[in-house]
Amino acid sequence: MTGILATNITSPIGLTTAANFEAVRRGEVSQKNLAGFRGLPVNICAGCFTEEQRAALRVPGFSWLESLEIRSVQEALSHCDVDPASPRTLFVLSTTLGNVDELSASPETDGDFRNYGESARKVARHLGIVTEPVIVCNACVSGVTAQLLADRLIASGRYDHAIVCGADSLSPFIVAVFTSFQSLSPTVCRPFDIERLGLNLGEAASTVILGKSSGAGTWRILDGSLDNDSYHVSAPDPTGDGVRRVIEKVVAGRDVSDLATVCVHGTGTMFNDEMESKAIAAAGLSGVPVSSYKAYFGHTMGACGLLETVLALYALDQGVILPAGGYEEIGVSGRIDISPAERPTGKRTLLKIVSGFGGCNGAAVYGKEIPGQARNDGEGQPRYDRDWQVVRRLRIRSGKGEMDGKDLVVELDGQEVAVEGEGQEMLTALYKARLGDNPRYFKMDPFSRLTYLGVGLLLKDIKVEPTKVGILLFNGTGSILADRKHLATFTGDAGFYPSPAVCINTLPNVVVGEIAARYRVKGETTFLILPERNEAMMAEITASTMAVQGPFTMVTGWVDCPEPDVFEADLQVITTK
Amino acid sequence: MEELINNLKLQIIDALNLEGMTPEDIGNDDPLFGEGLGLDSIDALELIVILDKFYGIKLANASEGKEVFKSVATIADYVAKHRTK
Structure with a gap:
């Protein structure tokens, strides 16, 4: 303990x-x-x-x-x-x-x-x-x-x-x-x-x-x-x-x-x-x-x-x-x-x-400490077994350099998804074609749009008791685009008119709340930032999170949008075996 | 009044990012919250910013705005009476 x-x-x-x-x-x-x-x-x-x-x-x-x-x-x-x-x-x-x-x-x-x-x-x-x-x-x-x-x-x-x-x-x-x-x-x-x-x-x-x-x-x-x-x-x-x-x-x-x-x-x-x-x-x-x-x-x-x-x-x-x-x-x-x-x-x-x-x-x-009631943690041994499986996977990648000869990749469960346009336009087109369920999408900053779309595509067909579903996201640059946009509403010659709709997305976890409200996610939702994408650390945290939930389904992975048309979402749905 | 109503609609569409909407899509007396346009509490705060930024009207809080923000017509009415710019 x-x-x-x-x-x-x-x-x-x-x-x-x-x-x-x-x-x-x-x-x-x-x-x-x-x-x-x-x-x-x-x-x-x-x-x-x-x-x-x-x-x-x-x-x-x-x-x-x-x-x-x-x-x-x-x-x-x-x-x-x-x-x-x-x-x-x-x-x-x-x-x-x-x-x-x-x-x-x-x-x-x-x-x-x-x-x-x-x-x-x-x-x-x-x-x-x-x-x-x-x-x-x-x-x-x-x-x-x-x-x-x-x-x-x-x-x-x-x-x-x-x-x-x-x-x-x-x-x-x-x-x-x-x-x-x-x-x-x-x-x-x-x-x-x-x-x-x-x-x-x-x-x-x-x-x-x-x-x-x-x-x-x-x-x-x-x-x-x-x-x-x-x-x-x-x-x-x-x-x-x-x-x-x-x-x-x-x-x-x-x-x-x-x-x-x-x-x-x-x-x-x-x-x-x-x-x-x-x-x-x-x-x-x-x-x-x-x-x-x-x-x-x-x-x-x-x-x-x-x-x-x-x-x-x-x-x-x-x-x-x-x-x-x-x-x-x-x-x-x-x-x-x-x-x-x-x-x-x-x-x-x-x-x-x-x-x-x-x-x-x-x-x-x-x-x-109450004697005799301490948890047995084991000594130096990972307490958590990997007892879940990946049931869905989504990859969206834009402006990050070519991979397999392509700069833009949208893949759902290993199948390439046909998309129109590039960058943010492509995200919005995909949102309209596949989700189209939330007018707030259009009020979001580029990072939140990417996250809403990515997690939404994975969650929309998952039917699980809401308290048994969670979200664990990792990211590198936080909400930097929304942060800059917010600053522009009250610095320089802008006067002082901070916009609530912009402000709300300066907390990068807020989009997770938007998703949770729309897709009835009532389990643990956590947003973490790492200096860089680190698969080993993400795996450790994912394992330790799943281990304390009991039967659980979770959307987890990396989602990052440092520039409007430079972004990556690599997400999966995992569920307890 | 017609011009004010049209400007308000444009400002609302722009500030609230009402994708794909034009002033013609918003009826003067359509309810803005709940059914109608489906705006929520954050949008209400955004409307307060519009009144301040474009018309120099400072509403103290969202509950004060409840009556004012019923429809574009009620906003226009309030703005016409209280605008300072």
């Missing part, structure tokens, strides 16, 4: 886990009122570091985001004797937007921009890590997805340790995204409160070092579950059904009265908090005290799934449940146990839940 060997939180109110705990206890908050944030015509309230803090933390030669990642990982490593340079140490980075603050609307003016994979690799090498990094880019669920991914790969026997870091920074880019969604609170957010007005953005990094070797008294990841609510790309299923299912899966067989706290996502938006309260109540956890932290840090995106888990576990070690920040009067319909006051606890089990754009939800349960 995987244990948490060391942790860090690097936030505006503290540079260690302990310092953050103390700061929260003193009532400190990361949020500040920022009038005209970096030249934008908006006034926001957001968690951010001061100029002095930024200068002190900046690592020469690295972006601000990379500096946060490095500081957080180094501080965590100082608390344990894990060797980052071991070939059996994995690096997982959880980030929703990566270095987007360095990106510009055109490749000519990018300066030092490093995309997800290049950036993660540079950070890894600086830290002495020799293995290839995996980047989890699964919107707000990323921090929990990253921990579960690492847990599975350690359990598989491939790695002994994993350094799991979550980080996102505050940028005009993300401020423009959330301004266009009209989901920002003008004051410090008030999750679950009757007067809540929305969320605050925040910036932070948080790290957990995971490993098998750990003594008694170490927090363990006891179980985890991910799913999709199959409802809408940006709005959560108002019934909370997706969250309820992941909670029920991880608390099954446990006495819920042992749960010290449920550490919630609690963003402070009307929709999230209402949905989450319903899920908690429906799962029978109305009596479990809630830990709600967004009022102290803002929504730290790729970091929050780690940061909030780390803080809640530390608080349990101190025997307390921290006050629910910003909360005074209940403003949600699901019955939950939430308090503005600190409460004592002697219990030692934590439930973390998260939800994010793209319809994804996650839950993980942590506990202190």
Whole structure:
């Protein structure tokens, strides 16, 4: 069973886990009122570091985001004797937007921009890590997805340790995204409160070092579950059904009265908090005290799934449940146990839940070791047998150079598909001929169109119980085309008119949510970025994902679109034998 | 008013990427959400951007827009009364 060997939180109110705990206890908050944030015509309230803090933390030669990642990982490593340079140490980075603050609307003016994979690799090498990094880019669920991914790969026997870091920074880019969604609170957010007005953005990094070797008294990841609510790309299923299912899966067989706290996502938006309260109540956890932290840090995106888990576990070690920040009067319909006051606890089990754009939800349960109940992982042996088969396969390739004498290839189940046109035109023609089922297709960026078409072609005839179908995609360049298009709506002479339809596709996993909603996919949906296509690593992750699902069907593979007419999708449907 | 309605239709078709549609395809009183054009919550936010960008109208939130965004005719009516550019 995987244990948490060391942790860090690097936030505006503290540079260690302990310092953050103390700061929260003193009532400190990361949020500040920022009038005209970096030249934008908006006034926001957001968690951010001061100029002095930024200068002190900046690592020469690295972006601000990379500096946060490095500081957080180094501080965590100082608390344990894990060797980052071991070939059996994995690096997982959880980030929703990566270095987007360095990106510009055109490749000519990018300066030092490093995309997800290049950036993660540079950070890894600086830290002495020799293995290839995996980047989890699964919107707000990323921090929990990253921990579960690492847990599975350690359990598989491939790695002994994993350094799991979550980080996102505050940028005009993300401020423009959330301004266009009209989901920002003008004051410090008030999750679950009757007067809540929305969320605050925040910036932070948080790290957990995971490993098998750990003594008694170490927090363990006891179980985890991910799913999709199959409802809408940006709005959560108002019934909370997706969250309820992941909670029920991880608390099954446990006495819920042992749960010290449920550490919630609690963003402070009307929709999230209402949905989450319903899920908690429906799962029978109305009596479990809630830990709600967004009022102290803002929504730290790729970091929050780690940061909030780390803080809640530390608080349990101190025997307390921290006050629910910003909360005074209940403003949600699901019955939950939430308090503005600190409460004592002697219990030692934590439930973390998260939800994010793209319809994804996650839950993980942590506990202190209970003798005699440890999982038998085997020693150094892969725990997972390859017990699935490939049932469908799709290949779309354009502008990547000739293969078998052709530059454009569309192959379904080994048969060449006749297509019209080239590049994006060809994709749209194929969409109209074969799918034609979703007007939103035309609102998508080139990468999302490719992904929707590719996965849709494979899923449309598959008839399986929705909770037994999932999606696991690997990619190299994220949503770079949508990112540049978004930047063009508020930089230069463009004024400030960020488009919600463009913004939504700056999270590359959002198209997976679109697919999940259209094709009723309610199982685990995960979007990962690798520095380059790496079949061995993709196979390891695919195996470890299939192994924890039970009978399962999954669309998996590589899908990448660095330029509108340069793209590749190499996807397959696999199913348990 | 006719010109305003036609411009609105063009702006909506362009901003919402309504593939293959022309202003003639959208009736002035057709419902935009639900049945009708089948727009959703993200499209509603996009309509708010159109009002701001082309007509200088700032709608505070999508729920305020609910009445305004019933049809192209209701939008045109609102724009005619509140436009600042």
